[in-house]
Amino acid sequence: MTPVDSLSPSARAETGPLAGLKVLEMGQLIAGPFAAKTLADFGADVIKIEPPAKPDGSVGGDPLRVWRLLKDGTSVWWQVQSRNKRSLALDLRQPEAQAIVRQLAAESDVLIENFRPGALEAWGLGPDELLAANPSLVVLRVSGYGQTGPYRDKPGFGLLGEAMGGIRHLTGEPGRVSVRVGVSLGDTLAALHGVIGILMALHERGKSGRGQVIDVALYEAVFNCMESLVPEYSAFGAVRGPAGSALPGIAPSNAYPCRDGYVLIGGNGDGIFKRLMGAIGRDDLAQDPALAHNAGRVARVQELDAAIGAWTAQFTVSDALAALDTAQVPAGRIYTVADIVADPHYAARDMLLTRQQPDGSDLLVPGVVPKLSRTPGGHWRDAPVLGQDTDAVLAGMGLSGAQIAELRQRGVVQ
Numbered sequence: 001m002t003p004v005d006s007l008s009p010s011a012r013a014e015t016g017p018l019a020g021l022k023v024l025e026m027g028q029l030i031a032g033p034f035a036a037k038t039l040a041d042f043g044a045d046v047i048k049i050e051p052p053a054k055p056d057g058s059v060g061g062d063p064l065r066v067w068r069l070l071k072d073g074t075s076v077w078w079q080v081q082s083r084n085k086r087s088l089a090l091d092l093r094q095p096e097a098q099a100i101v102r103q104l105a106a107e108s109d110v111l112i113e114n115f116r117p118g119a120l121e122a123w124g125l126g127p128d129e130l131l132a133a134n135p136s137l138v139v140l141r142v143s144g145y146g147q148t149g150p151y152r153d154k155p156g157f158g159l160l161g162e163a164m165g166g167i168r169h170l171t172g173e174p175g176r177v178s179v180r181v182g183v184s185l186g187d188t189l190a191a192l193h194g195v196i197g198i199l200m201a202l203h204e205r206g207k208s209g210r211g212q213v214i215d216v217a218l219y220e221a222v223f224n225c226m227e228s229l230v231p232e233y234s235a236f237g238a239v240r241g242p243a244g245s246a247l248p249g250i251a252p253s254n255a256y257p258c259r260d261g262y263v264l265i266g267g268n269g270d271g272i273f274k275r276l277m278g279a280i281g282r283d284d285l286a287q288d289p290a291l292a293h294n295a296g297r298v299a300r301v302q303e304l305d306a307a308i309g310a311w312t313a314q315f316t317v318s319d320a321l322a323a324l325d326t327a328q329v330p331a332g333r334i335y336t337v338a339d340i341v342a343d344p345h346y347a348a349r350d351m352l353l354t355r356q357q358p359d360g361s362d363l364l365v366p367g368v369v370p371k372l373s374r375t376p377g378g379h380w381r382d383a384p385v386l387g388q389d390t391d392a393v394l395a396g397m398g399l400s401g402a403q404i405a406e407l408r409q410r411g412v413v414q
Contacts, residue, residue, distance in 0.1 A: 016378070018042040018043040021109050022107065023110045023111075024110070025048040026049050026111065028114070029064050031158070031194070031216075032114030033062065035140060037084070040084035041379070043375075043377070044110075047088050048085045052089040052386070052411065061087075078383050080383075083381065084380050087386055089387030092125075094412050102129075105133070106130075107134075108134070109138060109202070110137070112140045113141055114142040118153070137211040143217060159180060162181075165221070165225075166229055169240075170240060245262075251298045251300075252265065252267045253265070256312040257309055258320050259315060261333065263321060265312075268294060268297070273286070279323055279326070280307065352365075
């Protein structure tokens with residue numbers, strides 16, 4: 001058997017579990033494109049539709065191309081979000097471009113979009129029209145508030161989904177303004193729920209032969225991760241609030257000060273708690289029957305946190321972790337990106353990939369998750385420049401070179 005790593009990028013993509021799946025990506029920025037990127041990582045052929053540059057010279061394409069830190073005019077984030085995709089630059093306001101999308105959708109397995117509700121319908125590209133032409137099409141629609149309900153037409157970004165979904169109220173320190181996680185968590189959660197929906201719909205399509213529409217709202221994706229928030233309110237009227245680095249109702253689990261930083265300790269298992277108390281020299285607490293189970297520890301969480309903090313404060317983070325590792329207590333440091341890049345475990349699991357850029361420099365990008373043993377995903381193809389694959393895609397649809405040139409001259413494609 002030929003090792004996967006010895007194959008060409010295109011051949012390696014054909015070994016992915018989603019090889020042969022045709023995906024049409026519409027939309028921009030984070031949620032929809034992240035869902036498509038996840039499928040592309042595992043072999044799906046993703047055609048990303050982007051707006052061409054405007055006649056006035058304004059930059060075209062997905063705005064993410066120029067978000068955050070740029071290298072040679074392009075975001076390095078783009079190299080992650082759009083790897084393994086092909087770029088087709090179309091002006092969707094023009095009827096000819098809409099006709100191209102209809103034909104591509106008729107030949108696709110999945111369409112992903114994250115425009116505001118009603119945008120596709122305004123272009124004559126709504127799911128009803130597309131499913132009439134291709135009844136087996138699976139359509140993922142990601143939006144702030146979903147395709148129905150009184151808020152459907154409101155603009156919604158990830159931070160609003162995080163707030164309405166409940167997580168923003170839980171972040172930060174008690175009595176202070178809530179803080180956001182430093183990444184686009186709401187968008188990513190929505191994207192991953194979208195991928196789950198796509199895979200479920202494809203599985204069902206294998207039995208019925210029919211496609212369907214998947215409606216993912218950002219706030220609902222966040223809300224789905226809120227664990228016991230609603231039943232605790234329903235049963236007890238409890239409104240959970242921010243708790244800093246602690247985990248309310250579970251003890252001990254917190255960040256504890258060391259001489260040069262903080263160490264995170266999860267000592268909330270019954271057996272783990274005893275080992276932790278032994279490691280910090282508090283056998284009296286380990287043997288206290290009132291602390292044998294979580295409920296008793298929660299009642300005395302401040303006492304326990306103080307005892308653990310008094311012990312950790314004597315050590316550096318590294319020395320505290322060494323002692324806790326010996327005692328087999330779950331513990332860790334708070335990683336910066338520099339820690340991530342230097343960590344041998346990340347390297348051993350191929351979670352950092354090196355890609356050579358057009359200027360000859362190397363760029364580290366995240367590896368692929370999850371890990372599949374027989375048909376792994378991969379970084380098959382670098383992120384495309386705007387319209388890089390326009391000619392190839394249109395030629396594959398049967399358009400001649402002259403027809404493509406005419407569409408380009410009229411600004412329909414780039």
